[in-house]
Amino acid sequence: MDDVVIVGAGPTGLWLAGELRLGGATVTVLESRTERDPHSKALTIHPRTIEVLDSRGVAAAFLAEGVRIPSGHFGGLPDRMDFAVLDTPHPYTLALPQARTEELLEIRARDLGATVRRGCRVTGLTGDGVELATGEVVAARYVAGCDGVRSTVRAAAGIDFPGTEAGTWGWLGDVVLDAPPERSAASIAGPHGAVMAVPLGGGVTRLVGSDPSCDGPGWPGELTLDELRATVRRIAGTDFGMRDPVWLSRFGNATRQAAEYRRGRVLLAGDAAHQHFPAGGVGMNVGIQDAHNLGWKLAAVVTGRAGEDLLDTYHQERHPVGAILLEHTRAQTALMTGWTPEGQALRAVLSRLIATVPEMSRQLAERLSGLDVTYPSGRRVPDLSFPDGTTLFQRLRTGEHVRTEVGLVRPDGHLG
Template structure:
């Protein structure tokens, strides 16, 4: 998504590339070289810095960002939503405790927590070998990932974390004890920048749209964190909704286009919750039988590339690739593969040429209309009349 808007370089310049991902921190990693992308990596970059870079890009596009304001409620009227100021639409991106979602009356049914994990960003005087590191024993599961700024993120679960009640605030001493129990060492951890807990509580909004109020990110779906999938899907929410909302506000599309945001996004969120719940079960499989199950699945990842790719694609959020530069303007793109170009498509960037050589499925098409978020909206098979308006 970032290259499709031409803004990936600041992220690549600061992030730490990790050429793998993980499913439930199994011993065998998912090789992202299997994925159809120019960026087969996990990019380790703090969310706070990610937000700063996205805000910089938004300000360059003349967005008006106002910090330090807390929404306490809203009132919807015909033609507007009142949130201290009038707006044609309001998008609630205000997290799991979303005031916007509650004020709009959108249900957020929950599955209560049954597991609490722990996480800490700390300095290590004796860090593990370069890259990400993991260890799973009967005493728990540990994942260590390097972060910019000399930090490492330590995260994991211990048998005592399988509980419904919140264990209280995490301390550096508790983190040290848990890591030592699992790995036999504490890596010389000190100077914590962040200590926290997370749970496997699962919630999803029943609707991503109600009238002129829409939801995105954690306000729409919350789950146990697992390899950055929540951030990936949250950005997908924003990108999908962004082009649709822009088209409606500019009068280029009818209001009911926004209904498709829920229709498209809600199943993706449901799949995300399913994957993270499955990973929770595997990450807390501390019994001998549970560890045998982890070993079996890990072996399948190592020996069956098709299985590994089937797990890696949902984790990475990748499925298709288009020429990124054509999407920089945030407009629809018409790929015209005919020898003689057809009539111009109003509002779309038109690219004329043959399909990419390593994409044989495209050879059966005359045209493909690509949405601003990089997904195909419509195609015309070879020899059929062009149906694009």
């Protein structure tokens, strides 16, 4: 019997697996897909997540491959937030396809001794683990549901997932452009909709956006290339010569949060715990940060270094973070879908404030980047320098507490 079985081999589950192994727990990750999904929902790694990677000594590979972007947008507003003002050694986001992020995180988890099993569809919980579609029971003391918004683990545990249904739909297309925008990354918004163009490499560009025709309840149907071409032409005045789609998809603004992040021996993290419109590209980042908070605690409990009540602090600390996440993504969604003259005026006013009120821009940047998260037990600690030439992030790489001049720093980089 393992200490923990993790359901879901996305970024959240894989980071949790590595953290558990770092803390001495035995862990098996179960993934229903037989192969890694080649289509990358997420492209953005935010500053706090880069700090998390740095504090475990694995940031170098991400920094070597990702494209550094020194600013960020709030709700697709034209004036961007300057990340240079942030108190971090990584004042930028990294553009890196999720498929590659998952590959790097799986390498780390396996190197640390985690077992990753693919083609294993979990159908429910048992008294001592989870049951697969084949009838096999995988035994474990704890179960971590990192299996997305349609979480089997959450449903089997009877944890409520209250919220609102989708009323706005976005779309994306990974396509080849014969006449791409002059700038490597472009954003166009107006009363007819909004579209961003992001190069993915290999001659493929992601076009992502929304438009008024997508508003309303009910699934609008599968996206076609002809529909995407017509929509982008209506918004941008050109379809950029799009052809040869690699992936076409839609996504909605359904917004939900698990009522409990822990129920007994079942814990939830990532999209299994919170669902929202992908405004600002924060979803994957918050999931990894959930796992970073949970990993050291669950490892300490299963190895006998801490009492089980430590697990209660996971919900106490991360549930409020998820609630704020939902609030901010809802606000950004309202701005991104402000098609009316009033909505366009609101966008213009807030965009000018971001450009002219540094404190407002900084606070929004801290929220988007994940650097402003504070728990009841203590705040995030920046990368302190020590007299021997080492830094806090270097000392945290063992996954143990670190004593500093500002207090005892937990393995996740917060005071406590």
